[in-house]
Amino acid sequence: MRVYTTTKLTGLLLGPISFLLILGLIPEAELAYAPRIVLAVTAWTAVWWITEAVPIPAASLLPVILLPTLGGLDMETTAKAYGDPIVFMYMGGFIIAIAIEKWNLHKRMALHILKRIGAESHRIVLGVMAATAFLSMWISNAATALMMLPVALAVIKEVQEKEILKGESLQKFSKSILLAVAYAASIGGLATLVGSVPNAVFAAMSKQMLNHEIMFFEWFLFGFPVSILFLAILYVYLTKIKFKVSAFQGKKPDFIDHDLKALGAMTREEKSVFTVFLLTACLWMFKFILPFQISDTSIAIFGAVLLFLIPSTKDERILEWKDMQSLPWGLLLLFGGGLSLAAGFSATNLTAWIGGKLKLLEGHPYLFVLIILTAAILFMTEIMSNTAVANMVIPMTIGLGAALQVEPYGLMAAAALASSCAFMLPISTPPNAAVFSSNLLTIKDMVRAGFWLNIAGVFLIVISAYFWLPAVFQ
Numbered sequence: 001m002r003v004y005t006t007t008k009l010t011g012l013l014l015g016p017i018s019f020l021l022i023l024g025l026i027p028e029a030e031l032a033y034a035p036r037i038v039l040a041v042t043a044w045t046a047v048w049w050i051t052e053a054v055p056i057p058a059a060s061l062l063p064v065i066l067l068p069t070l071g072g073l074d075m076e077t078t079a080k081a082y083g084d085p086i087v088f089m090y091m092g093g094f095i096i097a098i099a100i101e102k103w104n105l106h107k108r109m110a111l112h113i114l115k116r117i118g119a120e121s122h123r124i125v126l127g128v129m130a131a132t133a134f135l136s137m138w139i140s141n142a143a144t145a146l147m148m149l150p151v152a153l154a155v156i157k158e159v160q161e162k163e164i165l166k167g168e169s170l171q172k173f174s175k176s177i178l179l180a181v182a183y184a185a186s187i188g189g190l191a192t193l194v195g196s197v198p199n200a201v202f203a204a205m206s207k208q209m210l211n212h213e214i215m216f217f218e219w220f221l222f223g224f225p226v227s228i229l230f231l232a233i234l235y236v237y238l239t240k241i242k243f244k245v246s247a248f249q250g251k252k253p254d255f256i257d258h259d260l261k262a263l264g265a266m267t268r269e270e271k272s273v274f275t276v277f278l279l280t281a282c283l284w285m286f287k288f289i290l291p292f293q294i295s296d297t298s299i300a301i302f303g304a305v306l307l308f309l310i311p312s313t314k315d316e317r318i319l320e321w322k323d324m325q326s327l328p329w330g331l332l333l334l335f336g337g338g339l340s341l342a343a344g345f346s347a348t349n350l351t352a353w354i355g356g357k358l359k360l361l362e363g364h365p366y367l368f369v370l371i372i373l374t375a376a377i378l379f380m381t382e383i384m385s386n387t388a389v390a391n392m393v394i395p396m397t398i399g400l401g402a403a404l405q406v407e408p409y410g411l412m413a414a415a416a417l418a419s420s421c422a423f424m425l426p427i428s429t430p431p432n433a434a435v436f437s438s439n440l441l442t443i444k445d446m447v448r449a450g451f452w453l454n455i456a457g458v459f460l461i462v463i464s465a466y467f468w469l470p471a472v473f474q
Contacts, residue, residue, distance in 0.1 A: 004053075011051025019044040031353055037072030038344035045341065046392050057330030060337025063344070073344045081343045082336030085297040086204035090335065092300025093194035094327055096277060097139040099307045099319050101326075103269045105277075106135055107151070107259070115260065121165070121173055122239040128152055129180045133188030133231055137195045138277070140328070141185040141420075142430030148181045149434050154259070156440070176243035178435040179449055183234055183423055185431035190417055191227040193219050193296070197335060198390035202416035204339055205394050209346045210408070214473075216284040216296045222472040226417065226464045233456050242449055269312045276306050276318075331387070338391025345395045353399075366406050367466060370414055373397070374465075375458045377418040382425050382454075390419040409473050414465040421457045423450030 004012065022040040031039070041063055048059035064082075068075035100106050109131065116127075128148065136144040156174045159165050165173050189195030193203055193216050203214040266274075280303035287294055307319040344350065381389045393415045401408025422429050424447050426436035435441060 007051050008053045011047055011053035014051070015044040015047040015053060018047055032348070034072050035344075035348035035350040035353060037070045038067065038341070038348050038350050041066045041070075041072060041344070042341050042392070045337065049392075055330070057333040060334045063337055063340040067340070067344055073340075073347055077343050077347060078340050081208075081339035082333070084204055084208075084336065084339050085295065086200050086207075087332055087335050087339070089297040089300045090194060090197070090200055091327070091332060092280075092297070092302075092304040093138065094140070095304035095307065095319065095324070096273075096280060096300075098323055098326055099273045100139065100277065102319070102323060103267065103273050104263070105270045105273050106139070108263055108266065108270065109135065112260070115257070124155055125173075125177050125180050125239050126235055128155070128177055129184040129231060129235060132181050132184035133191075133227065136185045136188030137192045137227075138281070140331075141189050141196065142434070144188070145181055145185040145431035145434040148185070149178075149438065152177045152181050152435075153438060172243040174440050175445055175449075176238045178438060178441055179243075179446070180234070180238055182429070182431040182435040183450075183453065184231060186420055186422070186429055187227055187230045187234060190230065190420055191220060191224040192216070194300070195223075196416075196420040197331065197387045198394075198416040198419035199223065201335070201338060201387065201390040201394055201419075202412050204335075205342045205398075206409070206412065208339065208342055209395065209398055216299075217286075217288065218472065220284075222413070222464070222469055223417075225468065226460065229464075230457065230460055233460065234453065237453065237456070238449075242452075267313075269314075269318060272310045272312075272318055273307070276303050276310075279303065279306075334387050334391075338387065341391065342395045345398075366404055366410075367462070369400070369404060370410065370462050370466060371458065373400070373411060374414045374418045374461050377415055378421055378454055378458055378461075381419050381422045386419045386422065386429070390416055393419070407470075410465040410469050413469050414461050417461045417464070418457070421454070421461070423453045423457075425450070 019040040022043055023036060026036055026039075028036075044066070045059055045062045048054055048062070049056055053059070063073075063078055064075075067073040067078045128151065131151075132144055132148045135148070155177060159173065160170060186196075190199070193199050193214070199219060203219065207213045280299060283290075283294070283299045283302075284296060287296075287299065308317055308321075310318045312318055377389060377393055394412050397411035397415050398408045401411050422432070426433050426443065426446060432446065436443075436446065
């Protein structure tokens, strides 16, 4: 296997070339040395992110090498970003997710949601969507999709074996339930700061560049209604428009009761994990009623540490350090790299310079700019890492807000939400890739279904950022 494909080799060379071009073509009179270095390093890092010339986490370490060495930013400020509170909040969330997976709690949650919603074809799709979206609020979209895919495939298998649906109806049902898993995994994450990395990037850069801390509950008030509306659109689109399926005939699928019976009674370990999960979520949501101050990061780490304290019935604790091998350390580095570049934007006042360059948009209405920005990002993230897109674009939206003489939060939130929404290609997101691996979908199926969902996403995100966000972020 070739280590460097043509794309990767091109990116490997284009990264330093873009660095040199920016450094050489922008005169000192227009942009001082330090912000020029920051911009050039951002371009190099972005090219390596986009092309994956080297592993993305490794590319995320470039700022540590280049910014202090070349005089763009001091080492202390550069390195501090990798230990940003938001990074630790995400780490805590990931650790709780590992415990949920380790003790199989996710499957029990999903099956109970399905049991309560019902066993008609459209109800099962709705149940799978609801379970996937709920899990994705707290667990990475990739992990959620991988958890829910076996459930979806079990449904399809039973419907096929018992001939509840046949022919074209079976195909439509199979495609709708698989796409429900993929799309709901991305949409559910919009609701919370820990559900999608771009949301956390938004919060971190708001604190770092605007000195405004976005609270977990504050984002939830904004993101949860957006997620619910998007899920409603998804449900109607998949079951009533794109893949309309006739009602089940004869015997209803009984895999839910069968699987729940196989799981048996809830174990002590599951109860412990569920208790810690609920405690953490409640503290995030209602910390404002506490008689003392505590940050979202401290809450996340508190929940994580508890899991290392509680014993199980198997001569070990709920979590042991060996379980941390599955912690996505690379994602945390990627996050830190983006925050490091954002720190450079802020410290060198590069944002103001970019804002000046964007003054050509001054004559256009804010709503028009919001639509163009959202659409551009949403289709960019089809072929790029959502975290990479968020890390690159969100700092620039602050400058864009200054150019338009508006608060930047609407632009930032639109960029964060749009970065998480990619529905057209298997390569766009891990959930898309997961369901595509089932061999029950074609790329054509995904493109056709995903395109119109992208269009719906543009309008929903724009409306939410324009009308709803100002009411929440007062």
